[in-house]
Amino acid sequence: xxxxxxxxxxxxxxxxxxxxxxxxxxxxxxALVALGFVLIFxxxxxxxxxxxxxxxxxxxxxxxxxxxxxxxxxxxxLLSLAGMALLGAIFNLGxxxxxxxxxxxxVIIATIGASILLANSVLAIYGPQPQVLEGWFETPGIQLGPxxxxxxxxxxxxxxxxxxxxxxxxxxxxxxxxxxxATSQDKEMASLLGISVSTMIMITFIYSAVxxxxxxxxxxxxxxxxxxxxxxxxxxxxxxxxIGGFGDVAGAIIGGLALGIIETFGAAYISVxxxxxxxxxxxxxxxxxxxxxxxxxxxxxxx
Amino acid sequence: xxxLEIRDLIVRYGEIEALRGVSVSVDEGQVVTLLGANGAGKSxxxxxxxxxxxxxxxxxxxxxxxxxxxxxEAIVRLGISHVPEGxxxxxxxxxxxxxxxxxxxxxxxxxxxxxEADAMFDLFPDIRPFSNALGWTxxxxxxxxxxxxxxxxxxxxxxxxxxxxxxxxxxxxxxxxRIISEIxxxxxxxxxxxxxxxxxxVADHGYVLETGRIxxxxxxxxxxxxxxxxxxxxxxxxxxxA
Numbered sequence: 001x002x003x004x005x006x007x008x009x010x011x012x013x014x015x016x017x018x019x020x021x022x023x024x025x026x027x028x029x030x031a032l033v034a035l036g037f038v039l040i041f042x043x044x045x046x047x048x049x050x051x052x053x054x055x056x057x058x059x060x061x062x063x064x065x066x067x068x069x070x071x072x073x074x075x076x077x078l079l080s081l082a083g084m085a086l087l088g089a090i091f092n093l094g095x096x097x098x099x100x101x102x103x104x105x106x107v108i109i110a111t112i113g114a115s116i117l118l119a120n121s122v123l124a125i126y127g128p129q130p131q132v133l134e135g136w137f138e139t140p141g142i143q144l145g146p147x148x149x150x151x152x153x154x155x156x157x158x159x160x161x162x163x164x165x166x167x168x169x170x171x172x173x174x175x176x177x178x179x180x181x182a183t184s185q186d187k188e189m190a191s192l193l194g195i196s197v198s199t200m201i202m203i204t205f206i207y208s209a210v211x212x213x214x215x216x217x218x219x220x221x222x223x224x225x226x227x228x229x230x231x232x233x234x235x236x237x238x239x240x241x242x243i244g245g246f247g248d249v250a251g252a253i254i255g256g257l258a259l260g261i262i263e264t265f266g267a268a269y270i271s272v273x274x275x276x277x278x279x280x281x282x283x284x285x286x287x288x289x290x291x292x293x294x295x296x297x298x299x300x301x302x303x
Numbered sequence: 304x305x306x307l308e309i310r311d312l313i314v315r316y317g318e319i320e321a322l323r324g325v326s327v328s329v330d331e332g333q334v335v336t337l338l339g340a341n342g343a344g345k346s347x348x349x350x351x352x353x354x355x356x357x358x359x360x361x362x363x364x365x366x367x368x369x370x371x372x373x374x375x376e377a378i379v380r381l382g383i384s385h386v387p388e389g390x391x392x393x394x395x396x397x398x399x400x401x402x403x404x405x406x407x408x409x410x411x412x413x414x415x416x417x418x419e420a421d422a423m424f425d426l427f428p429d430i431r432p433f434s435n436a437l438g439w440t441x442x443x444x445x446x447x448x449x450x451x452x453x454x455x456x457x458x459x460x461x462x463x464x465x466x467x468x469x470x471x472x473x474x475x476x477x478x479x480x481r482i483i484s485e486i487x488x489x490x491x492x493x494x495x496x497x498x499x500x501x502x503x504x505v506a507d508h509g510y511v512l513e514t515g516r517i518x519x520x521x522x523x524x525x526x527x528x529x530x531x532x533x534x535x536x537x538x539x540x541x542x543x544x545a
Contacts, residue, residue, distance in 0.1 A: 178400050181396055185395050186393060191375040191376055
């Protein structure tokens with residue numbers, strides 16, 4: 001590798017680092033939403049098609065509190081997350097719980113219905129014009145050598161690292177986390193041990209709604225706050241879970257990051273209009289050549 | 304007063320009547336075995352006691368109090384622990400985590416819980432080396448040990464064991480029954496078995512179930528001496544052709 005031909009010119013290397021940073025930033029958002037998908041899927045065996053709307057609703061809550069009411073950003077942030085926890089609980093009681101003894105199909109259709117209801121309720125209130133949400137920090141970013149680190153992307157990455165660490169600690173080192181895992185693996189057995197299955201599922205929905213909401217609040221200043229942001233993010237996050245291995249927590253995070261990096265590089269080196277296309281091209285390639293995903297099928301579902 | 308008394312229990316699965324008036328009584332300190340062929344209603348009886356199946360009629364009294372129709376979470380808190388058919392060890396959790404979760408019916412600090420789980424390995428030394436192994440990696444015999452250990456973590460007054468010998472090699476079956484005779488020193492056991500010889504060897508009392516009804520009950524040696532028991536095992540009163 002001493003041949004200078006194989007060394008990247010500095011300018012190219014700088015661009016690669018810059019794209020890598022942006023890709024990880026946007027990938028972190030997909031990872032958070034994908035994590036919400038996976039947690040609900042594991043607890044209920046149902047894909048929640050309203051997971052993306054959680055992000056959208058949270059972004060609009062931020063617009064209500066921080067922009068319309070002009071409250072401090074941190075307070076708006078906490079109130080929005082509290083609102084998402086409430087929405088997660090209502091979603092569980094209104095959409096999942098009444099159908100919990102039915103097959104997965106009615107539940108999936110109910111989540112699609114809920115997603116349409118959420119999107120159109122917001123549309124009715126705010127209209128179709130996208131809203132603008134400022135980032136958390138006044139400083140737009142910092143220059144670190146050749147790479148410009150956008151402060152909002154830094155925040156996204158930091159929060160995602162914290163949430164992934166929290167998620168690991170919660171599921172691997174607390175009894176509540178173990179009870180949630182037990183419930184997702186065998187609900188009947190969990191109930192025989194005295195675990196309240198309905199409480200565990202309630203916690204899962206609240207946690208997933210907060211995760212999705214967190215992603216929406218973080219990404220809102222990067223994108224516009226629009227009715228469509230939910231479905232766009234959800235599709236990418238869904239692709240991320242398939243790439244990572246459906247139902248796998250680590251897979252959702254790796255898949256989300258990989259997707260963010262791939263589409264950022266694709267947009268920079270191949271074509272900007274086809275940016276979204278790259279994510280789905282990768283998805284199709286995975287479905288054809290490795291449908292179980294990166295981490296798929298490590299654990300047999302039933303012993 | 305018996306610890307557990309089942310009176311004229313009827314359980315239906317849709318149109319099918321799985322139990323058609325079953326009455327069983329278990330005294331404190333006893334091991335009682337339910338025998339019967341496949342589909343006779345043995346597992347359904349245990350499922351009704353632990354709350355997994357709702358009785359259509361009849362009553363289940365535990366310590367004199369009706370528990371029929373309560374949710375499984377409530378019943379295990381009263382002190383009935385059910386080790387169901389098929390072990391049902393959580394595949395994605397470690398052996399120790401599975402065992403620790405057995406105490407979910409009690410309020411207990413995590414450190415104390417960890418100590419209790421470690422102490423459980425004294426009764427089940429064979430699974431101690433697999434403490435950190437995930438459930439799905441274990442063999443049938445190991446899974447049975449984990450399932451029973453997890454059931455005991457509830458500190459039950461009554462332990463329901465469903466087919467603990469099913470699918471196990473004879474030497475492992477021996478080990479499982481040695482453990483049951485350990486357990487009976489401090490816990491009442493209601494055991495469901497297809498293996499009549501093993502099932503009756505540890506029992507104080509036995510019942511024979513046939514298509515949802517109790518057809519016979521008595522002391523193990525009485526049952527063992529009874530020709531009808533063998534007929535019951537072969538799925539009814541059909542004559543066995545030599």
